[in-house]
Amino acid sequence: MGKFTEIKELRLENIVKRFPGVLATDHVSLTVGEHEILALVGENGAGKTTLMNVIMGLYHQDEGSMFINGEEVNFRSPNDAFDCGIGMVHQQYMLVPNMTVLENIALGMKDCQKNIKVDLEAVRAKVNEISTKYGLKVDPDAYIWQLAVGEQQRVELVKTLCLGAKFLILDEPTSALTPQETDELIALLSRMANELSIIFISHKLNEVKALSQKVCILRHGAVVFQGNTKDYTPKEIAALMTGRDVETSANTEEPCNGKTAISIKDLCVKSDRGFLALDNFNLEIREGEIVGLAGVSGNGQRELAEAMNGLRKVESGSIKFYDTEIANLTPRQIIDLGMGYIPEERNIEGIVPSMSIKENIILKDTETEKFSKNHILKNSEIEKYTDEMREKFDIRSPHMHIAAGSLSGGNIQKVILAREIDRNPKFLVCVYPIRGLDMGAAEFIHKQLLALRKRGVGILLISEELEEIMNLSDRIAVICKGQNQKVLLRDEASTAKLGILMAGVKDE
Amino acid sequence: MNNYKLCYKVAVVLAAIIVALLVGSIIILAVGGNVLSTYWIIISMPFKNFRSICEVLTRMIPLMIIALGICVSSRCGINNIGAEGQMYMGVVASCTVAFMCAGMPRMIAIPLCILSAAIAGGLYGFIPGFLKAKLEVSELLSTVMLNYVATQFYLFCIRIPLLDPNEKTGTPMSARLPESAVLHKFVRGTSLHEGIILAIVLAALIYILLFKTSWGYKMRAAGASSRAARYGGINVPKYLIIAMVISGGCAGMAGAVELMGVQGRAMSGITSGYGFSGIVVALFGALHPIMVIPAAFFFGILLYSQVNLQILTSVPPNLVQTLQGAIILIIVSVQMVINNPYTEDRFRRRFFSSIKKEAK
Numbered sequence: 001m002g003k004f005t006e007i008k009e010l011r012l013e014n015i016v017k018r019f020p021g022v023l024a025t026d027h028v029s030l031t032v033g034e035h036e037i038l039a040l041v042g043e044n045g046a047g048k049t050t051l052m053n054v055i056m057g058l059y060h061q062d063e064g065s066m067f068i069n070g071e072e073v074n075f076r077s078p079n080d081a082f083d084c085g086i087g088m089v090h091q092q093y094m095l096v097p098n099m100t101v102l103e104n105i106a107l108g109m110k111d112c113q114k115n116i117k118v119d120l121e122a123v124r125a126k127v128n129e130i131s132t133k134y135g136l137k138v139d140p141d142a143y144i145w146q147l148a149v150g151e152q153q154r155v156e157l158v159k160t161l162c163l164g165a166k167f168l169i170l171d172e173p174t175s176a177l178t179p180q181e182t183d184e185l186i187a188l189l190s191r192m193a194n195e196l197s198i199i200f201i202s203h204k205l206n207e208v209k210a211l212s213q214k215v216c217i218l219r220h221g222a223v224v225f226q227g228n229t230k231d232y233t234p235k236e237i238a239a240l241m242t243g244r245d246v247e248t249s250a251n252t253e254e255p256c257n258g259k260t261a262i263s264i265k266d267l268c269v270k271s272d273r274g275f276l277a278l279d280n281f282n283l284e285i286r287e288g289e290i291v292g293l294a295g296v297s298g299n300g301q302r303e304l305a306e307a308m309n310g311l312r313k314v315e316s317g318s319i320k321f322y323d324t325e326i327a328n329l330t331p332r333q334i335i336d337l338g339m340g341y342i343p344e345e346r347n348i349e350g351i352v353p354s355m356s357i358k359e360n361i362i363l364k365d366t367e368t369e370k371f372s373k374n375h376i377l378k379n380s381e382i383e384k385y386t387d388e389m390r391e392k393f394d395i396r397s398p399h400m401h402i403a404a405g406s407l408s409g410g411n412i413q414k415v416i417l418a419r420e421i422d423r424n425p426k427f428l429v430c431v432y433p434i435r436g437l438d439m440g441a442a443e444f445i446h447k448q449l450l451a452l453r454k455r456g457v458g459i460l461l462i463s464e465e466l467e468e469i470m471n472l473s474d475r476i477a478v479i480c481k482g483q484n485q486k487v488l489l490r491d492e493a494s495t496a497k498l499g500i501l502m503a504g505v506k507d508e
Numbered sequence: 509m510n511n512y513k514l515c516y517k518v519a520v521v522l523a524a525i526i527v528a529l530l531v532g533s534i535i536i537l538a539v540g541g542n543v544l545s546t547y548w549i550i551i552s553m554p555f556k557n558f559r560s561i562c563e564v565l566t567r568m569i570p571l572m573i574i575a576l577g578i579c580v581s582s583r584c585g586i587n588n589i590g591a592e593g594q595m596y597m598g599v600v601a602s603c604t605v606a607f608m609c610a611g612m613p614r615m616i617a618i619p620l621c622i623l624s625a626a627i628a629g630g631l632y633g634f635i636p637g638f639l640k641a642k643l644e645v646s647e648l649l650s651t652v653m654l655n656y657v658a659t660q661f662y663l664f665c666i667r668i669p670l671l672d673p674n675e676k677t678g679t680p681m682s683a684r685l686p687e688s689a690v691l692h693k694f695v696r697g698t699s700l701h702e703g704i705i706l707a708i709v710l711a712a713l714i715y716i717l718l719f720k721t722s723w724g725y726k727m728r729a730a731g732a733s734s735r736a737a738r739y740g741g742i743n744v745p746k747y748l749i750i751a752m753v754i755s756g757g758c759a760g761m762a763g764a765v766e767l768m769g770v771q772g773r774a775m776s777g778i779t780s781g782y783g784f785s786g787i788v789v790a791l792f793g794a795l796h797p798i799m800v801i802p803a804a805f806f807f808g809i810l811l812y813s814q815v816n817l818q819i820l821t822s823v824p825p826n827l828v829q830t831l832q833g834a835i836i837l838i839i840v841s842v843q844m845v846i847n848n849p850y851t852e853d854r855f856r857r858r859f860f861s862s863i864k865k866e867a868k
Contacts, residue, residue, distance in 0.1 A: 311738060332741035343739055352733045352740075363729065363740035366722035375722045 007085055007167045007197060008034045008069050010055075015064035017050055024050040026221040027064070032167075032214075037189070037198045039212035039229065041205070041241055043438040047221035048201045049091070052169050055199075056088050057081045082108075087165025089156045091172045097145040101138055102127065105159045123162070130161045134192055145273075149296065150181040168192075170200040174207055178296050179466070179499030186211050203241070205234035217241055242439050249446045250471040251290060251453070255489060258287040259322075261427050261458035262308070267317035267327075269303045269482075277303035279482040280317070287426070288456040290449065291487075292473030294466060294498050297432075300482035301462045302344055305431045308460075309341045310334045321427065335364055340425030342416055344432050344462075346409070350416040353405025357397060358386045360404045361419050393418040394444065410441030417448055428452060431462045446472060466495050480504045516855065517846055524842035528835045535830055541823035549820055550813040550828070560812070562700035566770060568808035570595075570762040572707045574786025575793060575800045576714045577758025581633075582795050583718060584751035585731030590636060590651030591759040592783025593658030594629040598760025599767050600665050601628035603682055603774045606689035606767075607670075617688040618768070622706065625764030626757040632658065633756020634749060641745030647752075655783075666774050681775035691769035701769035706761065708801075715797040717754075727751050759783060785811075788836055810835075 014027045025047045032038045040048050053059045055066065057075030065072055068084055075081045078088075095104050102123055106112050109126070112119040127140050136154050144152060153173065160168060170189075174182045189198060189211060202208055208215055209229060217225040217240050225240045262285040271277035277300040285291045295301055306312035307327070308319055314327040326334050343349040351360045362371050362382055371382055386400045393414045397407060404415055413433065420428065430449065434442035449472060453459060463469050469476055476493045478485040478501035485501040533543045554564045574591045581588040588594075602625040609617035635654060639645035663680065672683040691701040718724035730737040730744045731751075737744050762782060771778055785807060793803035810832050814825040845851055 309739070330741075330743070331738060332743065335741040341739065345735075348733055349735045349739050352729050352736045354732045355729065359725065359729075362725075363736070366725050372722045377720055377722055377725060379720075 006034070009067075010086075010167060010197070011067040011070075012051075012055070013065050013067070015051065015054055015061045015066070017047075017054055017059055017061050019050075023221050025054070025061075025218075028218070028221070028223050029064075030216050030223065030226065032197050032199060034197055035193055035195075036214060037193050037200065037212045039208040039215045040199055040201045040218065041203055041208055041215060041237065042218035043203065043241060046218040048218055049171055050221075051218070052088060052171060052199070052201065055081065055086065055169065082163050082165070085164055085166040086169065087160035087163055087167070088169040089153070089160055089171065089173060091175060093152050093156050095144045095152060095155060098143060100141055100143055101147075101155050101158075102140040104144060104155065105140075105162055108159060108163050126162050127158060130158050134161065134195070135188065136161075149176045149298065150178075150184075153177070153185070166196055168196055168198045168200075170198065172201050172203075174202065174204060176297060176464075178502045179495055180503055182207065205237050208237065209234055249443060249450060251450060251474065251490070253453075253474070255474050256286060256288045258289065258456065258458075260320075261285055261287040261289075261322060262460070263318075263320040264308075265318045265320075267304075267307065267319060268315040269300075269307045269312055270315055271300075271303055276315075277482050278307065281479075281482060282484055283460075283477055283487075285427075285458045285460055287458045288453060289474045290453050290459045290461055290472050292469035292476045293460060293462045293479055294469050294476055295464070295479035295502055297464050299479050301431065301479060303482075304479070305341065305344065305429050305460075305462060308334075308429055309339060338424075338426035340420040340423060340428040342413075342420055342428065342430045342433055344435075346412050346416055347405065351404040351412055354403055356401045357390075357395065357404045357407070357415055358382060358400040360415055361386045361389055361400075363419060364423065389418040389422060392422075393448075410437045410444075413437060413441065413445060417445060421448060421452060425457060427458045427460075429460045429462070432464065433461070434463075434465070434468060442468075466498055469498075470495075478502055512856065512859070513852075516852060520842055520846050524838055528838040531834045531838065532831045535827065535834065536823060539823060539827060541821060541827070546817065546821060546823050546827075549816050550809070550831075553816045553820075554809045554812050558695075559698050562695070562698040563815075564805065564808040564812045565704060566699040566701065566808075567811045568804045569701075569703045569707045569769070570766045570782045571786050571789050571807050571811075572800055572804040573710055573762040573765065574759050574782055575790035575804060576707075576710050576797055577755035577762075578787050578790035579714060579793075579795045579797055579800060580718065580727065580758070581751045581755035582790065583731045584727040584747055585734060586637065586640060586647050586748055586752055586755075588633065588636075588651055588752060588755045588759075589648055589787065590633065590654050590658075590756070590783075591762075591786050592779055592781070593651070593655035594632045594756040594759035595763035595766075595779045595783050596658040596662040597628040597632040597756075598625035598763030599774055599778055600662055600670070601625050601760065602689075602764035602767055603665075603670055603685070606685045607683075609688060610686035612688050614688050617686075618691065621689050621768060622761055622764050625760040627760070629760020629763065630753040630757035633752040633754075633759070637749040637752025637756075640752075641748045662774075663776060666776065670774055672773070679775075682773045684773050685768060689768055690772060691765065699770070701765075703765035703769040706765060710758065710761075711797050711801060714758075718797065723747075723750075759786070762786070792836070792839070807832075 009031060011031045013029050015025050016027055017025045028051055042048050050059065054061050057077050057080050067073065073084060102120055105127060106118050106120060106123045109123060112122050124140055127138065130136065131138055136158055138154050138158050147155065173185060177185060186207060200211065212229045215227060215229045215237065216223060217237065219241065264281060264283045267278050267281040268276055269278040281304065293301060303312055307314050310329050310331040310333065318325055319327045321337055321339065324337055326337065347353060365371055371378055390400060395411055395414045395418065397411060404412060433445050449459060461469065461472060470490065470493055473490055475487055475489055476498065477487045478498060480502060481504060536543050536546050554560050578588055578591065602621040605621045605624040609620055632654065636647045636650035639650050640647045666682055667680040670682040672681055674683065675681065691703050693699065693701050718728065726742045727747045729740065730742055730747045734744050763779065766778060767774060789803045789807050790800060793800035810828060814828045817823050817828060818825040
């Protein structure tokens with residue numbers, strides 16, 4: 001199967017890919033040899049994924065060429081890449097949830113689809129062969145939706161290998177895993193490197209250090225550095241990645257003893273699929289305190305945030321916001337009580353993407369005296385206010401009339417932050433606030449959150465980045481399968497401890 | 509750079525018009541017509557004299573009023589395919605009220621007729637809006653089904669309760685409206701009637717509603733991203749229903765105006781498909797109340813040309829509908845091209861690199 005029996009070398013020369021107004025990759029050249037692991041690092045938007053999509057034939061480069069074993073290749077579609085033995089595991093898994101593992105793998109295998117009936121037994125044989133060869137355990141008859149994220153990833157790997165991949169591309173493979181699962185994956189990948197070549201994208205530098213032989217750093221689409229991983233410390237790589245020394249803001253205040261702002265008791269909430277996403281969840285948060293909620297995503301975080309903001313029905317239990325019971329109130333009522341919310345999906349929930357920045361800033365306040373009178377909007381007031389907000393929150397946009405959806409992720413988050421913070425909330429629910437943002441924007445947002453804390457606002461910070469949680473929180477709660485595992489003080493917490501709790505092991 | 513962008517858009521639109529005309533030519537040739545004279549008739553006849561311009565404007569009135577309503581519903585994220593049925597309900601209501609108001613002064617009778625049509629259409633729009641908001645019934649399904657119901661209800665009305673008592677041949681139609689409920693023509697012998705005032709006032713009102721009030725703001729937010737709107741504390745179901753009521757109300761008024769200004773009596777086929785053409789006009793006008801005006805004018809021209817083609821050429825008038833379809837399809841595709849930033853960017857680079865080469 002395939003055009004090349006082995007891939008001794010993959011070489012890119014001067015790859016250029018443009019998107020409207022953006023140079024996504026700027027004359028990128030790199031080489032990966034046989035059995036080599038190359039780590040591709042860079043901030044978000046540096047062009048890593050674009051480059052990989054060019055290799056896979058999902059995009060076609062505007063300039064430059066690609067060589068396998070010295071022979072020029074030109075991929076028109078991912079199928080061409082598969083035929084040459086290159087396979088990719090995407091950041092978002094491409095699996096059909098209500099089909100079995102076997103059926104999912106069969107989807108890509110054209111050899112088994114020649115007859116009307118798919119030859120599942122042949123697929124099963126292939127899967128077993130691959131699993132034993134690489135030590136990748138999968139249950140071929142399980143449905144995808146039954147599997148944990150780590151297991152789904154193994155399915156993706158098996159799927160890719162079943163297609164005959166001899167060259168693997170992994171796009172941020174660890175972003176959804178617990179620390180323990182990450183360790184397992186790294187061990188697995190270093191074993192697999194005996195047989196394969198791997199490019200792996202990451203911005204977690206300890207993983208880069210643990211796994212790769214060579215590292216290649218992209219910044220604004222261009223290669224700024226290539227070298228052997230072992231010669232550099234993570235800190236040096238970080239500095240090269242951002243182009244400056246990285247400072248992180250941290251919460252160093254004493255734990256606070258303010259009034260209880262939020263008190264959640266025995267909260268049960270159903271997920272979209274109908275099972276209990278929150279199962280007797282308990283948590284208390286004081287005013288002027290940041291409580292970090294750590295956990296692997298999909299363990300009830302989204303449902304908690306939505307239930308607290310009236311966006312999801314509460315089955316039983318109570319949420320007290322100061323003295324008011326807010327379970328099952330409407331979003332409007334909860335907003336009017338002084339709740340702020342930075343939602344998980346900033347692009348479609350936090351803003352109305354097709355409306356202007358100006359209109360998005362007043363999303364929650366159209367009926368206030370400040371912005372309207374007898375339902376007629378006060379346009380000049382609104383313009384003045386949004387210009388103020390642009391200065392105060394450093395929203396980088398020429399004017400406030402452009403569609404909010406066309407801004408970068410960091411600027412969208414600033415628009416949301418401007419709206420939520422300037423309404424003077426009494427409490428703020430903040431979900432994955434820096435996901436996908438570059439370090440500069442993340443830093444800005446963290447500073448704003450700490451300033452808000454100083455003003456006496458309680459904050460629930462839901463995140464999967466343990467570093468962020470440990471830097472900012474006064475106390476850290478760990479959620480697993482909809483239950484609060486344990487609440488730790490900042491000084492008690494460590495990555496290892498949190499990792500064990502996140503995996504569902506209740507200690508003591 | 510901005511100049512470039514404008515040129516690009518103009519070039520794409522011109523290309524689209526040329527393609528549309530070419531496709532049209534093929535159709536005309538296929539039915540054995542003369543391409544040039546057919547196009548000439550379509551383009552020149554409406555502007556031949558004052559009377560013909562009035563004909564175009566008259567056809568524009570119901571199109572515009574319906575399209576304005578569609579702007580509201582579509583901006584709020586609900587597709588109202590039921591304008592046809594809502595228009596029928598408007599005709600029934602205004603016709604009934606008109607006979608009840610016989611003898612009253614025009615200043616009272618006409619507003620009452622139009623108001624009753626707006627209420628009837630609005631109520632008929634409320635049903636799919638309510639079903640969508642509370643039970644998540646697809647509005648495509650409910651509005652289309654309600655169209656069937658309205659059509660049959662209307663036929664029933666003009667056959668029995670509203671049937672002209674002096675009509676002996678059995679043609680289903682109402683008696684002529686009493687004088688107090690007839691919209692006057694501006695100039696004797698031309699067709700343009702007072703309904704156009706309503707259309708223009710409505711355009712201004714809908715514009716203000718959508719873009720200057722907090723209600724319109726909330727409707728647009730709900731339509732653009734219902735999740736974000738819900739997050740922002742907007743009662744999305746409530747605004748869905750309001751938008752459908754406004755949309756239905758507009759369609760109802762269009763029915764009243766057509767009855768009181770053009771036909772003078774309720775007869776079968778009074779809607780002339782305006783309920784569907786109105787949707788296209790709204791989309792053509794980019795769902796903007798002001799842009800709807802030229803869009804409706806353009807469609808008025810196409811509709812009027814049906815009459816002229818029938819009189820002046822051997823080309824069957826239904827051809828115009830075929831042409832209309834082809835033109836719309838092509839222009840909508842072109843809008844997609846214009847709005848695709850990737851295509852534009854690629855063009856821009858080709859364009860500028862070719863300029864550079866020439867300069868060298």
